[in-house]
Amino acid sequence: MATSSAPTARTPSLPVLVSKSEIKPTWCPGCGDFGVIAGIELALKRLKIPPHNVAIVSGIGCSSNLPHFLNAYGFHGIHGRTLPVAEGIRWANHDLTVIVTGGDGDGFGIGAGHFVHAMRRNVNLTYVTMDNEIYGLTTGQASPTSMMGQRTKSTPTGVIEHPINPIALALASGATYVARGFSGDVKHLTDLVAGGVQHAGFALVDVFSPCVTYNKLNTFDWFRQRVYKLESAGHDPSSLEQAFVRSQEWGEKIPIGLFYKTDRPTYESLEEVLQAGPLVKQTAGLKGKESVLDEFL
Ligand SMILES: Cc1ncc(C[n+]2csc(CCOP(=O)(O)OP(=O)(O)O)c2C)c(N)n1
Numbered sequence: 001m002a003t004s005s006a007p008t009a010r011t012p013s014l015p016v017l018v019s020k021s022e023i024k025p026t027w028c029p030g031c032g033d034f035g036v037i038a039g040i041e042l043a044l045k046r047l048k049i050p051p052h053n054v055a056i057v058s059g060i061g062c063s064s065n066l067p068h069f070l071n072a073y074g075f076h077g078i079h080g081r082t083l084p085v086a087e088g089i090r091w092a093n094h095d096l097t098v099i100v101t102g103g104d105g106d107g108f109g110i111g112a113g114h115f116v117h118a119m120r121r122n123v124n125l126t127y128v129t130m131d132n133e134i135y136g137l138t139t140g141q142a143s144p145t146s147m148m149g150q151r152t153k154s155t156p157t158g159v160i161e162h163p164i165n166p167i168a169l170a171l172a173s174g175a176t177y178v179a180r181g182f183s184g185d186v187k188h189l190t191d192l193v194a195g196g197v198q199h200a201g202f203a204l205v206d207v208f209s210p211c212v213t214y215n216k217l218n219t220f221d222w223f224r225q226r227v228y229k230l231e232s233a234g235h236d237p238s239s240l241e242q243a244f245v246r247s248q249e250w251g252e253k254i255p256i257g258l259f260y261k262t263d264r265p266t267y268e269s270l271e272e273v274l275q276a277g278p279l280v281k282q283t284a285g286l287k288g289k290e291s292v293l294d295e296f297l
Pocket residue numbers: 060061062063064079102103104105106107130132134135136137138143211
């Protein structure tokens with residue numbers, strides 16, 4: 001009897017790591033989202049999480065096309081409903097690493113309510129937002145993070161609404177890992193994404209990811225002239241007070257890095273049914289459906 005376990009040509013060599021898929025990105029040349037996908041791929045490679053244990057969930061927007069371009073599980077959802085889908089995936093199988101990707105319009109505009117509630121629940125997700133301060137896919141309207149005065153297709157005389165501050169909103173809503181990256185610094189961004197994936201709880205990594213086609217204000221150069229790293233500025237990420245103060249900095253100097261990190265039980269660890277293990281591994285169906293019916297009849 002042959003007992004050899006030597007790999008044959010048909011045996012895949014494991015572990016397979018997350019890498020680019022056969023679908024080539026459709027982004028404009030130079031789009032900041034290329035830096036973001038590199039940061040996510042490198043972080044997952046570094047952590048050696050195999051593709052079959054990763055689900056990448058998105059909404060609608062240029063940035064939300066990202067799940068197609070990596071060889072993990074992906075769900076390209078609908079505009080602004082990114083987080084509910086991701087939460088559902090986590091609750092069905094909280095053995096999966098769930099990464100949520102999308103834009104500033106998707107997450108902080110139409111999806112703002114979901115953003116706040118996912119953070120207060122402390123669902124164990126990593127939410128990477130490609131924040132280009134514009135609606136890219138729909139060709140250049142103002143987004144919730146567009147700056148006051150910015151002229152866009154939808155604001156020809158300048159934005160008159162105060163922008164959302166995703167970092168301050170995350171701190172106020174109970175996110176337990178709050179970071180900001182820049183797609184012009186992929187190494188630093190990789191560290192932030194890897195930290196978010198390793199963190200047990202809701203991690204936000206809001207990334208300055210310039211739209212080179214429709215946002216002529218917040219360009220790579222604009223950010224390069226302003227960003228500085230919190231890690232080199234004596235910031236203490238265990239202090240919520242310090243994090244709030246830093247979150248208000250915007251202008252000549254803009255901080256990137258880890259603003260805040262704390263430990264708080266996750267939703268999954270507190271929820272009674274999920275405590276028994278991932279739903280997909282639990283016995284399906286109702287135990288004695290007659291007794292359930294009896295209760296209602
Ligand atoms: C319910 C709904 N409303 C509006 C749209 C149109 N729409 C598609 S993408 C988008 C905004 C995209 O901006 P953002 O999320 O910042 O992503 P980006 O393209 O900048 O990466 C809008 C308004 C839609 N698809 N669905």
